[in-house]
Amino acid sequence: MEIKLDPEQFLRSHKSYLINISQIKNIEPYGKWTYVVSFKDIRKDALITAAKFEEIKKRFS
Numbered sequence: 607m608e609i610k611l612d613p614e615q616f617l618r619s620h621k622s623y624l625i626n627i628s629q630i631k632n633i634e635p636y637g638k639w640t641y642v643v644s645f646k647d648i649r650k651d652a653l654i655t656a657a658k659f660e661e662i663k664k665r666f667s
């Protein structure tokens with residue numbers, strides 16, 4: 607599934623999560639090496655590693 611999605615739009619944030627980066631509402635720390643991602647209009651959260659968090663920051667800066 608991951609290879610079929612646009613890498614500019616989707617990101618493997620953690621081994622268990624594939625997220626649509628255009629739907630990110632907020633990212634908050636959750637422990638030392640992990641963050642929690644909340645989404646617009648969606649009640650579910652996802653985890654993101656510190657390395658992927660840095661990658662997202664670079665995309666939006």
